[in-house]
Amino acid sequence: MVFSRRGGLGAQDLLLSLLLLATWEVGSGQLHYSIPEEAKHGTFVGRIAQDLGLELAELVPRLFRVASKTHGDLLEVNLQNGILFVNSRIDREELCGRSAECSIHLEVIVDRPLQVFHVEVKVKDINDNPPVFRGREQIIFIPESRLLDSRFPIEGAADADIGVNALLAYTLSPSDYFSLDVQASDELSKSLWLELRKSLDREETPELRLLLTATDGGKPELQGTVELLITVLDVNDNAPLFDQAVYRVHLLETTANGTLVTTLNASDADEGVNGEVVFSFDSAISRDIQEKFQVDSSSGEIRLIDKLDYEETKSYEIQVKAVDKGSPPMSNHCKVLVKVLDVNDNAPELAVTSLYLPIREDAPLSTVIALITVSDRDSGANGQVTCSLMPHVPFKLVSTFKNYYSLVLDSALDRESLSVFELVVTARDGGSPSLWATASVSVEVADVNDNAPAFAQPEYTVFVKENNPPGCHIFTVSARDADAQENALVSYSLVERRVGERALSSYVSVHAESGKVYALQPLDHEELELLQFQPRQPNPDWRYSASLRAGMHSSVHLEEAGILRAGPGGPDQQWPTVSSATPEPEAGEVSPPVGAGVNSNSWTFKYGPGNPKQSGPGELPDKFIIPGSPAIISIRQEPTNNQIDKSDFITFGKKEETKKKKKKKKGNKTQEKKEKGNSTTDNSDQ
Numbered sequence: 001m002v003f004s005r006r007g008g009l010g011a012q013d014l015l016l017s018l019l020l021l022a023t024w025e026v027g028s029g030q031l032h033y034s035i036p037e038e039a040k041h042g043t044f045v046g047r048i049a050q051d052l053g054l055e056l057a058e059l060v061p062r063l064f065r066v067a068s069k070t071h072g073d074l075l076e077v078n079l080q081n082g083i084l085f086v087n088s089r090i091d092r093e094e095l096c097g098r099s100a101e102c103s104i105h106l107e108v109i110v111d112r113p114l115q116v117f118h119v120e121v122k123v124k125d126i127n128d129n130p131p132v133f134r135g136r137e138q139i140i141f142i143p144e145s146r147l148l149d150s151r152f153p154i155e156g157a158a159d160a161d162i163g164v165n166a167l168l169a170y171t172l173s174p175s176d177y178f179s180l181d182v183q184a185s186d187e188l189s190k191s192l193w194l195e196l197r198k199s200l201d202r203e204e205t206p207e208l209r210l211l212l213t214a215t216d217g218g219k220p221e222l223q224g225t226v227e228l229l230i231t232v233l234d235v236n237d238n239a240p241l242f243d244q245a246v247y248r249v250h251l252l253e254t255t256a257n258g259t260l261v262t263t264l265n266a267s268d269a270d271e272g273v274n275g276e277v278v279f280s281f282d283s284a285i286s287r288d289i290q291e292k293f294q295v296d297s298s299s300g301e302i303r304l305i306d307k308l309d310y311e312e313t314k315s316y317e318i319q320v321k322a323v324d325k326g327s328p329p330m331s332n333h334c335k336v337l338v339k340v341l342d343v344n345d346n347a348p349e350l351a352v353t354s355l356y357l358p359i360r361e362d363a364p365l366s367t368v369i370a371l372i373t374v375s376d377r378d379s380g381a382n383g384q385v386t387c388s389l390m391p392h393v394p395f396k397l398v399s400t401f402k403n404y405y406s407l408v409l410d411s412a413l414d415r416e417s418l419s420v421f422e423l424v425v426t427a428r429d430g431g432s433p434s435l436w437a438t439a440s441v442s443v444e445v446a447d448v449n450d451n452a453p454a455f456a457q458p459e460y461t462v463f464v465k466e467n468n469p470p471g472c473h474i475f476t477v478s479a480r481d482a483d484a485q486e487n488a489l490v491s492y493s494l495v496e497r498r499v500g501e502r503a504l505s506s507y508v509s510v511h512a513e514s515g516k517v518y519a520l521q522p523l524d525h526e527e528l529e530l531l532q533f534q535p536r537q538p539n540p541d542w543r544y545s546a547s548l549r550a551g552m553h554s555s556v557h558l559e560e561a562g563i564l565r566a567g568p569g570g571p572d573q574q575w576p577t578v579s580s581a582t583p584e585p586e587a588g589e590v591s592p593p594v595g596a597g598v599n600s601n602s603w604t605f606k607y608g609p610g611n612p613k614q615s616g617p618g619e620l621p622d623k624f625i626i627p628g629s630p631a632i633i634s635i636r637q638e639p640t641n642n643q644i645d646k647s648d649f650i651t652f653g654k655k656e657e658t659k660k661k662k663k664k665k666k667g668n669k670t671q672e673k674k675e676k677g678n679s680t681t682d683n684s685d686q
Helices: 011-021 092-096 287-292 656-662 667-679
Strands: 030-036 044-046 065-067 075-078 083-086 103-110 115-124 137-143 151-154 169-172 178-184 190-196 207-215 223-233 246-252 260-263 277-281 293-295 301-304 315-324 331-341 349-354 368-375 385-390 395-401 404-409 420-429 436-446 462-464 472-476 508-510 516-519 545-549 556-558 602-606 623-625 632-634 651-653
Touching: 030 044, 065 075, 092 115, 115 395, 137 151, 169 178, 169 190, 178 207, 246 260, 260 331, 277 293, 287 293, 287 315, 293 315, 349 420, 349 436, 368 385, 368 436, 385 395, 395 420, 462 472
Parallel strands: 030 115, 137 223, 246 331, 462 556
Antiparallel strands: 044 083, 065 103, 075 083, 103 115, 151 190, 169 207, 178 190, 207 223, 260 301, 277 315, 293 301, 315 331, 349 368, 368 404, 385 420, 395 404, 420 436, 472 516, 508 516, 545 602, 623 632, 632 651
16 A cells, blocks of 8 residues: 555545455454555444445444444444444554554444344554654764764664554765774664764864665655764764663662662773763653663662563663763763563453343253453563353353353252352453452343142032022132232133032132132031932041032031030030041041032041040940031941942931921921931931
């Protein structure tokens, strides 16, 4: 490319530069572009939307946005055409100094679904900085007695560009007395001397003016000049000489104040005051060097007087001169190069950006929850950071690019087991010893309706007096749901079925919100059909179980009291708890049911150690009366040989005294029920 002196680009050159430099590639989730520095506002960088595989129509709805941690205003994206362009002036030297690599890192984020892309735009150096000398002129004192081929150091120029653009070449204006000697101390640093080619005569030529020109290697090349003012001196004809032209020193950034950096050694061939040397820093030295270092004028010792920081300045170039005390004085220069060595003195830094909180408990695996950025100001292994996560499940960290991580879901969530996760992200560098930093991330789990309501027990037994008033409250059911808020709201309803010839809903109803169960009409015990059951052989803990299964598929038992009383001639007996359809294997078994389902509601009567007031099996009365009911229960035991005889049953009949009262009710139909009930009081042959 060809740039004008002002740093601008011609139309053709601009097009060529874009074709050559705005290259891109996709790899490991990263997009690469490159542009020259100083490109004008609106300069095309790349078709970022197209290169990322995004449709132009979805950029605005998906909230397409570009962000940069430190340089977000330099580049911009046109959401209409998806083109990344230069938004403001980019000065590579201001952005990256003398670093060989200079890039702008962008994060491209789109929503619905969330996607994060990393874009790196490399800023290429152009030759926009000419070589610069410290001052407009350099004054050099040379005694007339100096011998031919004597060398006199002069200061070179500096160029803010990098690479070939900062590679300087020097030329000296034509002179009969001096030639220029250039020696490279390293790739970019060069030492310059004037060499005397013709003897000086102060009386003939007391002063000489030469022009020193520095030209860089850029295209087009840029130049800088300085005037050399040479004053020819009389008498003191020997200048101090350093034993080294360049002193190289390495210092850890933790070096203590007062530490000796190096000792300069310069000698002067003259005698007396003409040979006494005084050391000092060059007058044009920067303030930063003056604040960090100090030279002893007599001994030449250079000591550190302030703290070093590798992250701020990695090296120092100190110009030192030695001047004798002759009249006029003579001087010489040397260079001290101090390289600062990195120490692991900076802990990593963590930045957590939450993007998807709270997270639903049914979120799919690999859902991105947060973005985590880590950095470390140190270099090398001291600045290499790795991240870890505690606890390890159900989340994990995924490295997306360099020091960028995503916190993603790694296994299924269950809000009912744990609704909030307190995570700790640890960033640790590779120094020895290593330093680390932590960041806490609180992940709240949002509820999903994934739990059905559950009752406290699978079955309830309710005792209701017959002839109850219509609409009376007979029981309250309660269920809870493990979910939260609206997902945990429970409503109640009946499962409709037939009870005889009528629907269950004609007998009872349940309130949808409170769970209260109401009897819709008076319940008549005489309407229930009597059934006969066969008792099981008692087990060793002398417990009898027998079940009465009614033809009414309901958990409501028509009963006047919670006790049973022995029949005539027997003692009153507190009865064990009456429950419905006992699931225990010791429970009574029914004889072939008469009009009742296998799982109909039932009475279960138990005797055992759990009820110490009960009599043993041999002392059980033959008959029991249900108080307030026309039912009389007769019990016969199984034979001891465990052979079941179907003639041994529990039978249910009606009390004689109740028959008289019931004659007043319901006419012939009721009378038939009573007679049938009396006929089963002791029906052992059925």
